[in-house]
Amino acid sequence: MPRAPDAIVVGGGLIGCLAARALADDGRRVTLFEQGFELGRKASTAAAGMLSPQMEWAEDLLVEGAADLARRTDVMLDLGIAARARWPAFAAALEAETGRRLHYREEGTLVVALTDDEAAELEARARMQRRRGLRAEWLDPSRVRELEPGIAGSARGALHIPDDRQVDPLPLMAAVAEALAARPGVRIETGTTVRAIVSAGGRVTGVAIEGGARGEGGTAEAELVVLAAGAWSAGIDGLPRPLAVRPVKGQMAALRPGTMPIRHVVGGRGAYCVPRDDGRIVVGATVEQAGFDERVDPAAVEALIRAAAAAVPALADAPVESRWSGLRPGTADDLPVLGEDPELAGLLYATGHYRNGILLAPLTAEIVAALARAEHPPVDTAPFAPTRAGLQGPAYRE
């Protein structure tokens, strides 16, 4: 029998894998359980890979169907800015470690206004961001055309956010999985579902598992358990209280225009467009409360493409290469769930990252590692506590 690990991570998406890597870097023996047969096949590779806290904050008013969900708070903007600041060093280190290119890009974002009302609103948001010391510039139509001639000539202007970034989630996840597998002290058990957190006397003692190398059932012991099961996090038994994390479906498409019409990530009403190094443009994303349904609806994707083409006309007749969907781990107040459980020692939450889990992953891993060392995390996690008032609602189970 192998010795019990020091820590167990539940879920092998980007969040779980980076948390496991950070714990291993502190010299811990870590076992990661993933119910799928590969790491990162859920939300983490469905994502667009925008590392764009300023666009998220500026764009809410333009995202159809998301206004009620996406109440961006200053707390979220601050968290996102802190997370974005980690990316240059994180991406460089991961590329150096694995020899893989992540296609991390720093051109920035343009949020396009197609009506005068949108222009006035975005201009106001640019001013608000500048007052917070962030770079955000309002471009009039002629400057938009100069910077990005592929944007519709009818655009009334655009908010330019030079510090937002992007990464391609597929090579990112491949590099992270490879780096994790190579870490001494890390054991990855795929095809293994964690059914419950097991505890005694107010302390975590391990997890109950099913499937994988251990057969039909059993327990694995550890004094630290990190819950990183994404949209499925609420379905795990043994939590001290129901966890109001819910799946929020997003559908996307990849288009391959003959020539690349844009360099920046372009956001606009109802859709965003992310140019990739390989000649594709990723268009996203719907925001749907559809339970755990992951089916792709071609009509919904078609509507997205039409919205994208209003901002970038070359996309109107670009061939569609692929369509897919993913389930974001959403919460009632759109904030992630981060921190230790106040009533169950040794249970750390790293879930509920909703639309920003790629952006937040390196910072989340730092937070998990700091809490595991019983140190102050690099940002205040109080607003993200599992017991906060805003985290109310039903627990969604598959």
Ligand SMILES: Cc1cc2nc3c(=O)[nH]c(=O)nc-3n(C[C@H](O)[C@H](O)[C@H](O)COP(=O)(O)OP(=O)(O)OC[C@H]3O[C@@H](n4cnc5c(N)ncnc54)[C@H](O)[C@@H]3O)c2cc1C
């Ligand atoms: C369409 C779309 C576009 C997005 N775009 C962006 C973007 O541009 N920028 C950004 O920052 N974020 C984006 N996101 C959000 C981001 O993808 C997520 O917030 C992030 O991937 C969450 O990571 P995770 O590891 O928590 O979840 P996941 O990647 O879903 O991983 C959770 C893992 O846990 C496993 N699991 C679940 N239950 C169990 C169990 N009981 N036992 C064992 N394993 C279990 C699952 O199989 C899964 O592999 C997007 C998401 C979607 C869907």
